[in-house]
Every structure is written in structure tokens, then in C-alpha cells.
Amino acid sequence: MTGRQRHARRVEVARVVPVEASVAYAWVADLRTHPRWILATRLQGPAGGGPEVGDRYAMASGPGVGRDPGTALGRLVLLDRMVVEQLERPSTSAARVGRTRLRKHGPVLLGEAGFDVVPMDERRCRVVWWEEAYLAGPLPRAVTDPLAALALRGFMQVSLARLARLLSRHA
Structure with missing residues (x-):
């Protein structure tokens, strides 16, 4: 497209969880809880008091994320x-x-x-996780978008299943 930014492909995964909506919202809105249920993810840096509009977070995800946050980066890890x-x-x-929206800055x-x-x-809600994200480069998005969407969808499905199991234990 000339002169216009192409919109990112939307990837969306949903799951019914066995808790009231405010409970599920507390888990998905607060990025400090994400390492407990998002596959191979670690919060980088200070957690702060969050969540509030304007809060900044960095998450490291991938097979290189280990127990030691000081050694996580540099080993097949995506910093988000x-x-x-x-x-x-x-x-x-x-x-x-309930809605939470994050802007990804690379x-x-x-x-x-x-x-x-x-x-x-009173006992169930549907959690919808959506991403309209794309790789920053250097390859063209026509090449990377379909592959990134496929990987992202699998990652999101596994992670939401983990959230549902975790919340069902607390229900």
C-alpha cells in the first residue's frame, strides 16, 4: 500500500472460564499475573502497582525464558x-x-x-484474547504475517487453557 499503513492481521482466541467476570478481568488486566498463565513468559523489570492506563511493561517470552531473569534475554526470547x-x-x-488494550512498542x-x-x-465469563500485532521487520509483512499469526494463535490457545485451569482451581 502506498502512503498508508496496512492494518495488522487480527488473531483472536476465546475461552469460557468458570469464574465471575471481575475475577477473570483482574487476571488478564494485570500484566503482573501473566507469567503465571502465559506460556514461557517472564515480566522484565519492576512490576509497579498497576494496572493503570499509561503503565509500561516489558515481557520476555520464548523457550529461552528460564527461572533466572538475568539470563533470559539473548536465548530465543522475544522482548515485548x-x-x-x-x-x-x-x-x-x-x-x-471488560476491556484491556495494550500498545506494543517493539x-x-x-x-x-x-x-x-x-x-x-455469576459463575462464568468468556475471555477473548486478541492481537493485532506484526513483526517490526526486516522481512516484508506479506511473508511474516501468516507465519506470525499461526504461531501466535497456538501460543494464545495454550495460554488461555492454562488460565482456565488455574481459575477453575480458585473457583
Whole structure:
């Protein structure tokens, strides 16, 4: 496309979890909980008090992420820098969807990602994890987008299944 930025391909995975929407929202909105359920992921740097709009996070993900955060980078690890841009709490009684939106600032991934938490009833909700992210380069997006989407979808499915198992133990 000439003169215009092409939109990133949207990858979306959803899962019904056995908890009220506000509980699931607390887990997906707060990036400090993500290493507990997102596959091979570690929070890099200070955690802060979060989550609040404007908070900045860096997550390291990949097979090289180990127990020692000082040795994680440099071993098949993707560093994902993000800024929280939107936080809207869900309400089961008002049938209001909770939303979290993050802006990805590289160095490998650019674009947006987020979670929608859809109340179903007092004991269940649907968590939707979406990503509109793309590789920063140097290869053309026509080549990398389909491969990145495939890898991302698998990563997201496994991670949401882990979240559902974790939340079912706490239900």
C-alpha cells in the first residue's frame, strides 16, 4: 500500500472460564499475573502497582525464558514492550464487557493487543484474547504475517487453557 499503513492481521482466541467476570478481568488486566498463565513468559523489570492506563511493561517470552531473569534475554526470547492504553472493568449485573488494550512498542512486535471479558452469569465469563500485532521487520509483512499469526494463535490457545485451569482451581 502506498502512503498508508496496512492494518495488522487480527488473531483472536476465546475461552469460557468458570469464574465471575471481575475475577477473570483482574487476571488478564494485570500484566503482573501473566507469567503465571502465559506460556514461557517472564515480566522484565519492576512490576509497579498497576494496572493503570499509561503503565509500561516489558515481557520476555520464548523457550529461552528460564527461572533466572538475568539470563533470559539473548536465548530465543522475544522482548515485548507494551503500554496500557485502556482499562474498563466488566459488570455482570449491567452486562458490561471488560476491556484491556495494550500498545506494543517493539523491538520485535508492533501493534495492539488486548483482552475482552464478557460476563455470562455469576459463575462464568468468556475471555477473548486478541492481537493485532506484526513483526517490526526486516522481512516484508506479506511473508511474516501468516507465519506470525499461526504461531501466535497456538501460543494464545495454550495460554488461555492454562488460565482456565488455574481459575477453575480458585473457583
